[in-house]
Amino acid sequence: MLRERLAELVSKASGGDLAAADVLAADCSLPALGLNSLAYLRLIDMVETEFDCDVDLDGGYLDTLDGLAGHIAAHTGEDGAGDRDGGGDSGGHDDGHPGGQRR
Numbered sequence: 215m216l217r218e219r220l221a222e223l224v225s226k227a228s229g230g231d232l233a234a235a236d237v238l239a240a241d242c243s244l245p246a247l248g249l250n251s252l253a254y255l256r257l258i259d260m261v262e263t264e265f266d267c268d269v270d271l272d273g274g275y276l277d278t279l280d281g282l283a284g285h286i287a288a289h290t291g292e293d294g295a296g297d298r299d300g301g302g303d304s305g306g307h308d309d310g311h312p313g314g315q316r317r
Contacts, residue, residue, distance in 0.1 A: 216283050216292045223264070224249065224279065227257035243277045265290050 221234040224244065232247055240247050249257070254276065258269045261282070267289045275281035286292050 216287060217279060219264075220261070220279055220283055220286070223257055223260045224253075227253045227260060229253070237279060240279075244279065245277065261286065265292065 217238060218234070221237040224237045225232050225234040228249055231253075232249065237244075237247065244254075258271070258276075261267065261269055265286050267286050269276070269282075269285070273285065275285040283292075
């Protein structure tokens with residue numbers, strides 16, 4: 215469910231250029247799908263607002279849908295099912311350092 219919601223947010227952040235179904239089905243990074251830097255900023259803003267979760271611009275988890283889902287799941291208790299790369303290694307109030315304090 216979390217992955218599906220994030221795919222919808224990616225689609226919205228891209229201005230509809232990426233369909234949520236395509237984002238869910240893709241086996242590549244979000245930039246490889248065509249998500250540009252402006253869309254990333256929109257996505258981060260939407261994710262932080264919706265999930266009350268800090269997102270670090272330098273977080274390696276931002277490259278994939280599963281990485282982002284893992285980060286959110288680690289900090290909010292949301293179901294991050296489908297997390298293949300573990301994401302979410304930067305802590306709760308994200309100070310940009312791995313292993314930071316979790317909420």
